[in-house]
Amino acid sequence: MHAGVISDARGGCGMVTLIGEYYSFFPGRGGEDIKSLGFDSHFPMSFTIHPALTGHGQCPQMEMKTFRSLLPTVLLTFGISLLTTSATILWFTSFLTIFIHVGLVSDPPNVAGPSDTILPQLISILFERLLPATFVSAVLFWTCSRSTTLRAIPASGNLEKTILWLGSLWIGALSNFTLESWIPLSRLSAHDLSQQPGAVAALVAIVAVITVTVAYQAYSFWLERRVLPYLALYSFILGGIAVGAIVSISGLGTLELRIHHYVLALLLLPLTSIQTRPALVYQGLLLGLFINGIARWGFDSVIQTAEALRRGDGLFGTSLVPAVDGQPLVYLATEVSELWSIAFKWKEVNDTLAALMPQVGERGREEADKLQGVSVMVNDVERHRKFFAEEALEDQVFRWERDPRVVTTPEYFRFAFLGEDGRSMDYSGVGTWFGNGTWSAGPGFY
Template identity: 45%
Template sequence: MNSRGGPDAYEDSDLDFDDAERELLHPRVENLDIEENAPASTPRFLEGTSRSCYGRVISWVTGPQPSRVQKIKPVFPGFQEAPIDLIEQWCPTYKLKAVLFVVVSIAWLLGFIVLLLNNRLPGKVEGYGDVVSLECTDTIWKRSNHCGLDGIDCRPFNDTGLAFRCPAHCASVKVLNPHAVGVQEINYRPFVIGGPIYRGDSVICGSAIHAGIINDADGGCGIVTKIGQQRDFPSTERNGISSVEFDSYFPLSFTFEKIEGCRAKDRRWPSLVLSLTFTILISLFTTSAPLFFTSAFIGVCSQVGLVSDPPSISQLSELISTFAARLLPAAFCALVFYQFYARRSLQDLTAQYEKTVLYLGGCWFGALSNYTFSWLPIQRLTPHDIQQEPGAKLALAIIVLLVIFIATQQIIYLRLEGRLPQYLLLYGIFAFSIFVLASLPALHLRIHHYVIALLLIPGTSMQTRPSLLYQGLLLGLFINGIARWGFASVLQTDAALREDAQFGSLLPLITQPIISLGDNMSSISFEWTYPPIQDSEDQKWGIDSISILVNDVERYRRYRDQLLPVAHLFTWEREERDKEYFRFGYMHGGKSLDYTKAGIWDKDGAWIGFEEGASR
């Protein structure tokens, strides 16, 4: 028995095997004496408590010695390496391989250009001129008071038409902030009002899908014609879009007609098939990590930035210019990705089919996130959207749990490779930077697609099957974010983050209206009072005028210095007994702030007052 305490003592001994054997055969007498006088042995659950907790943590974080670098052993290696053997038979020399790569690349590029020109160049329609390329959010009438007093900036209201073409998948484009239509608040649904006669502020492409003029899968072209003021826009559900009802009149409305022989269809799907084929061929038939990574990046980026999810730009020349401006810095980021992270994942990888499915497939899945993740009830990762959108909180919680599971998995692999300490330091720097940015006053931290990729790609730098999938997916998200939105700032002001949402501004206080009913003419009069100049809320918003909407059209605008009295009066007259909706809002510098919710002057002349709260 060893005097230093139990069988573990020999693990720390420097004795060789012969010395240890002699020690066992000829135990020292003093050892026995000490053992007899020693206290009872330490219970097993307390063994090792003499070693510091700090030392144990450092030992665990450092990982096993020697480290175990992860390498993928192909499943069915003969099958997975068959494309490599085939290319070696066809093109045994480096020069022949280079020629074949150039030929395949040129074929993809020429086909891509032809489809892009066919997708974007407008045609002509007799009597209407050039076909105008629209985006999914384009409208004839601008919302709120942006068409000016009585809609003067959106005239003419009738007897004009426009030949247009729409891209595919406009049916899924929704308003992301509440918009008032009479007393209704429209949010997270397509802004289509009525049908087959549509209110003038309806989105054109969504309305054309609802009317059956174009289809959502391919887009298409048609003619939109203004027909002036109409009444009663019913709610109908057609072609996957449920329109909004409006039970009063509006000064501008429109209808559609088809263009016979229209060939201006969205070519994103043929283009996607072409780009997929190109990247799959490169992935299967090359073991060169830089060649595969570069080809995949350029092919996916071109497809997303010019065809599948381009920015909202109608002109082809402007679109190409924007894409080129974003491609160069994105390519630099991709070079950094490859040099420090992707090379370790892809170097000497001969599992050709696994690489294609996991890495390239993940990349395409992330890059086409406007389709692949469209089912998620999270449009934007902002507190406002998380609070408002149905199901967003549950979806976010599930995503967070999934990220924690993946992070735990990656930590285990990094520890086995002996690289966990440096990555803990890196992510500590990331966390500190995020904390500093989030603490800056008057600015909000916005985590975009590309930022998520920048933060998480380093943690995938190893050659395991899960890491191939995660890294490809994150690379795709990076491409989608840059191609669609560019390097958007991670720090945004209140105005930039709000977009077209409510300001939270001061609302006018409107007295009970005075109603006068007549056989031929009726009137309703409203009175309000501006807040005092020295009022803190007034000074905060710089209130200088008031705007009044009737049926969502601005009918009255007065500036503070136009009338001397403190109290002001607005009178509205009508001949016909139509239901009408009134909203009041202050303005600053010619721009409207928040409006009140709608009050209703009913057909029978009764007044239904304003509900509490603001509207836009």
């Protein structure tokens, strides 16, 4: 997309060409207004992207692929909604059709493997999640909609019902194209709120909207004299959230409270069990969020460990990084060799822990017991990995060489411990070996 070869709307295809080691990447603005960062050093492997071939062997165009797959499903659900006055038929046909569409087409879960195994994997995951989700959907229907929101809507109201309830349902179910592109907030955990730009402001805005919505719905329930049962229900729910928050704040077992967007939908759906136009909108939107959350991610715990909350190469939150024993030794060209080199030694793990005890506390001591080795990255590419069973940390030496006639750019070094399963923990800050041979350690390197 940045290279302008494909677009978000029409897809497309192109050709990737490996070009080997490459130096100095420049910042720029490309297709879809995507900005790229510059990098003033090198990577061992790089690639370029070109438009598709023309003439013989031309790549097939995939214009509006998402729209073409979405249109029949939307027309099917809208047709059923316009033709039926049965709340049961509307609810379950919409739920099943949209759940299958999300799980297979619009926001399928991540799977890997040969292309001929991907669809079977998606179908397997879909039915694994569909059966329990359908049970939850049935409970929601009987408690929140059957005798309240969707009850006895006459045929003359089918168009209005379709636009308000079903339209909102599709917006929620396609939240990866709608809400997620508008709201910079993916998960309600303290770590994610601190890491995502604009997340706090988005959360404040969402809380304000929810507060106004809840107040209006509470007023509607008060007019129908149904406030007390719902006050009892939400007192119980808020009590459970408070317990989860206390567990998270106390750090008991390194557990954190995580309110998934589908959990938020479940918490708010009882407030839509009233037949008003706003309730139709709220209920459709919340049911769509529930469908999207389960079809895409599956059911998950609301009390999770920090490890379970990590995404991909996200931070572990560890306090320990390997401490360099003194300054690295830099060797410039000599009569024997024209290569420059830099060598690092590390302190013993317990020495590192002792120096950091005021900062890391007992949790740091627990982390130290799980450390199995050390990893070194140069320019964000791992260049060294050795376990303590092979050689103690204080006996290891990492030496890096370069040819000053070829490499005139800075190189960046970061260190990390290896955990119990051999995965690297959080890396240190950056140390820089400049093109002229001088060395500088950045914050958090030692």
